[in-house]
Amino acid sequence: MRKIPKEQIDILVDLQAIEVEGIRVKSVLKGIEGKTKALDKQLKRAENAVIKESEELEALKKAYRDSESDVKDNVALIERNRDKMKAVKTNKEYQALLKGIDEMKERNSEIEERMLEQLEAIDAKESQVEKLREELETLKANVEAEKKGILKEEADGRKILSEIDGKVNKVAEAIDPRLMNLYSRVRARIKDVAIAPVRDCVCTGCNMNIPPQMFNELQQVEGVEICPHCQRMIYWEKPE
Ligand SMILES: [Zn+2]
Numbered sequence: 001m002r003k004i005p006k007e008q009i010d011i012l013v014d015l016q017a018i019e020v021e022g023i024r025v026k027s028v029l030k031g032i033e034g035k036t037k038a039l040d041k042q043l044k045r046a047e048n049a050v051i052k053e054s055e056e057l058e059a060l061k062k063a064y065r066d067s068e069s070d071v072k073d074n075v076a077l078i079e080r081n082r083d084k085m086k087a088v089k090t091n092k093e094y095q096a097l098l099k100g101i102d103e104m105k106e107r108n109s110e111i112e113e114r115m116l117e118q119l120e121a122i123d124a125k126e127s128q129v130e131k132l133r134e135e136l137e138t139l140k141a142n143v144e145a146e147k148k149g150i151l152k153e154e155a156d157g158r159k160i161l162s163e164i165d166g167k168v169n170k171v172a173e174a175i176d177p178r179l180m181n182l183y184s185r186v187r188a189r190i191k192d193v194a195i196a197p198v199r200d201c202v203c204t205g206c207n208m209n210i211p212p213q214m215f216n217e218l219q220q221v222e223g224v225e226i227c228p229h230c231q232r233m234i235y236w237e238k239p240e
Contacts, residue, residue, distance in 0.1 A: 029161070060125055067111050074105075198237065
């Protein structure tokens, strides 16, 4: 049984409360990091969607231009055939040129029909790209606003954390070095609450009963013990 003045235990409990607050703030800061990453990811996804759809739009426009130039080429060929027709000697040659012109005309009307479909597809894709662009702009504005809030939250958290560090150092100075040493060792092992009060023979760190004799001693002598179940530092807290 280590006899420790009650004030020392109280200071240690205060120290622990400050440290627990520090752990909470640190986890908030970690959450902030995740939030920022998620926002960036969302933005990147929206940007990629605009890029992908824009590329598809360009491909559609190119196909339309190709059709246009095919039609132009065919019209030129028809003109050439017409010129040739003026100079042909035989009916057979004339008929062959005429047949060529008909075929070209037929091909052009097929291409023009396809061009109508291409125009429709271009229109649809253009409005889709436009819609995605608008969504991206809205998202950008939202992300920017959210990030501003996050930055503030982060700055607040860092400030609290540095204040906590200052407090920890100050409070730690007031604690008996041997007690502090024990606390630090338990804390390194337990990683969360290192000192817990005992109420009605129960360690509040692990909610298990401590041996009655240990409980009696804790009540009779001010001091700390190590819980045989969870290895936390325990002390008796007088019922109010
Ligand atoms: Zn315990």
